[in-house]
Amino acid sequence: MHKSSAMDKSDIATRSSPLASQAYETLRASIIACEISPGEKLKIDALQKVHKFSSSPLREALNRLVAEGLVTSDDRRGFRTAPMTSVDLNDLTLCRTIQEAAAFELAIQHGDDAWEASVVAAFHQLEKVERQINRGEAQRDDRWTHLHKTFHIALISASQSERLISACENHFDQSERYRRLSASVRSKSRNTVAEHKALVDCVLRRDAAKARTLIIDHIEKTAANVARYLKEKRL
Structure with missing residues (x-):
């Protein structure tokens, strides 16, 4: 089973200073939550004033985010948050469907009873919050x-491929950035509780073929909502 975050992220974090790691986590969370706009220039002096880090850990953090695709950098323009476009969304969705479908199938093939239990437990926690959201008692925060x-x-933690899990995690986070940006046009009729429950049922039945179909459909439905927003904004 998957015990930690991506291997390459862990290796980089081990070599990073504590302040650089803190700066990285802070900036990464802000970018994914769209608190920093797509394509926005990331000036070191401005970031120092807002986040109270010195220039060295900030530069190290930004370079880590460049490696993850959340920030861009060049000699002339400096650092900027990565742009968000329909072309990039399509590419990201393609990567997610290929990678998560493969990882899910492998997990079903290799997973044991402990893996099944971890999936059921994760679903139970998510389901409670989603039902609160459906009743208007909580938000997708x-x-x-x-x-x-x-x-x-x-779902994919038993795939026995750390590199594949790492790629899935990174692309999930990039997709979450798009989801946050497009929250205003989210479909009201979508039953995500049922979608997630169907994925759990595939785990319990060890139905790899159905799992592949459902995870791809689940990812593509979210992407379709985002695509509508990007079309409205002509991005």
Whole structure:
């Protein structure tokens, strides 16, 4: 089972200073939550004033984010948050469907009873919050985002491929950035509780073929909502 975050991220974090790691986590969370706009220039002096880090850990953090695709950099323009476009969304969705479908199938092939239990537990936590959201008692905030990601990673955690899990995690986070940006046009009729429950049922039945179909459909439905927003904004 998957015990930690991506290997390459862990290796980089081990070599980074504590302040650089803190700066990285802070900036990464702000970018994914769209608190920093797509394509916005990331000036070191401005970031120092807002986040109270010195220039060295900020530069190290930004370079890590460049490696993840959340920030761009060139000699003339400096650092900017990565742009968000229909072309990039299509590419990201393609990567996610290929990678998560493969990882899910492998997890079903290799997963044991403990893996099944971890998936059911992750779904239970997510389902409670989603039902609260459906009743108007909660929102799709950072808590929901954390539980949603935990569930998706649990589904693939028995794939026995750390590199594949790493890629899925990174692309999930990039997709979450798009989801946050397009929240205003989210489909009201979509039953995500039922979609997630169907994925759990595939785990319990060990139905790899159905799992592949459902995870691809699940990812593409979210992408379709985002695509409508990008079309409206002509991005």
